[in-house]
Amino acid sequence: MQAEATLPPLRGRVQARAPLAPFTWFRVGGPAEWLVRPADLDDLLLLLRDLPDTVPLTVIGSASNLIVRDGGVRGVVLRLAGRAFGGIETEKDGLVAGAAALDATVAEHAAAASLGGVEFLSGIPGTVGGAIAMNAGAYGTEVKDILDWAEVATPKGLLRLSATEFGFAYRKAVLPSRGVVVRARFRAAPGDAAAIAARMAEIRAAREATQPVRSRTGGSTFKNPPGRKAWELVDAAGCRGLRRGAAQCSELHANFLLNTGGATAADIEGLGEEIRARVLAQSGVALEWEIKRIGEVAP
Template sequence: MADPRGLATLPPIRGRVQQAAPLAPFTWFRVGGPAEWLVRPADMDDLLLLLRDLPDQVPLAVIGAASNLIIRDGGVRGVVLRLAGKGFGDIVLEDDGIIAGAAALDAVVAEHAAAAGLAGLEFLSGIPGAVGGAVAMNAGAYGAEVKDVLDWAEVATPRGLLRLTAAEFGFAYRKAVLPTRGVVARARFRARPGQPAAIAVRMAEIRAAREATQPVRARTGGSTFKNPPGEKAWALVDVAGCRGLVRGGAQVSEKHTNFLLNLGSATAADIEGLGEEVRARVLASSGITLEWEIQRIGEVMP
């Protein structure tokens, strides 16, 4: 049988390679179809080998904590890459910063910094994701963004490992520019000496604010839409009458209207379709086209 995408010639890495792998359990929404191939490299060398020898015609998608992601019901063709485990989760403290692997959770990085008396990274405790994704989308919360604290990040590419400064990522609002088929592998964040008590208070404030305003215990995907210039996405959604709006098993959160929820029976099509309905209603109400912040990958079911 012909193999036009070259999947039969996947590089012989030491990590785990799984065919027709379920992806829904990895996502915060708990929806979506399988990966044609799910690849979890053992370490950096394994990742570099995979990227170097993976045929160009094989599609490549990268998922991390999958907290801000919809995987469509038809699944994802080609290779889905997931960095996890000791090879990509290490956290190293330095006097004026912290180095973290791509799989390290943002909140855990903030906790390590706080325990070491390093200030300036408290905002990471309010970002539900991992370091790799935070760099790749210039994640931000509570008045700060990754671009404000990033010294450098190492990006694995088919040509080898690159260390890029913050300026080289071309950061913009919820956006970074990565090399072709580049995968963030680890990053260094600047910090400054601080008073542990003051750092703890700030992190407690962030946790309390999230609990009070966001559906943190629901099956959700974080902020759904980017804030348009000079506007708040949640307010536009609210004015358009979308608070509590339901489509299939999906709902616009009544607690925070920039969050979509899986009520328990939603499909990816329900969630994405609800988001598109919200966008249409906001456009009709305000003349503003909301841009998705949640990433959407994969195939729509026929």
């Protein structure tokens, strides 16, 4: 693919053969054929409008729940960043946040304004765009429960969609073709500042105590099957601490995979597939990946 032939004249940053591993929490994976970081919304809309349909388009955020395979990613990898996409504004009964804003930062802004109902976002390691795209949730609340609307850039222009138009399901949302979330409004309610701060502190303490948050990981690996807990199934199959190369199933939380140092994406994904096979053999349950896996397997 030739940039001159496929990419419009963008004002943002465009890199060929750009390393993606530094962006991911696992710190693994091959390069993007093209990594594009638009300057602003107009730049993004131009890209989406003029990018040929034949060029693959992949959107990444903080890459906290992502495995980039070792062979890299074909086409354009899009990453929103900076002030143009990361702003947060508080209102009397909610917040408007850019897609690049961190979920935890949104929760902090809400707490500073004595707005409650979004504390769970402090326990989600990702961005607003990713949280909407996968209906992220924790501690009994999901994005669908607090979303009023989200603006989505598409090849045909900017759309504002209500929460019901995303077809939310467990860890799933339906976006328009080649649509990119750029901004969203979350409902929140005036509350007691001390109680809101205490709830956020409780969530953070729980994460520190039960999850390997300081390790190279990708968050929850598998979706919880209906009425079951993925970590319990993984544990019952004897996979806690299981290794493949430098990849390991966490001994602290069995639904987390770790890069203990020097793992490849193939090590991590292969370990995940081995765990799925063991769980299926032990319990009859076919676990589904919650971590998104993109790109090509290395030859």
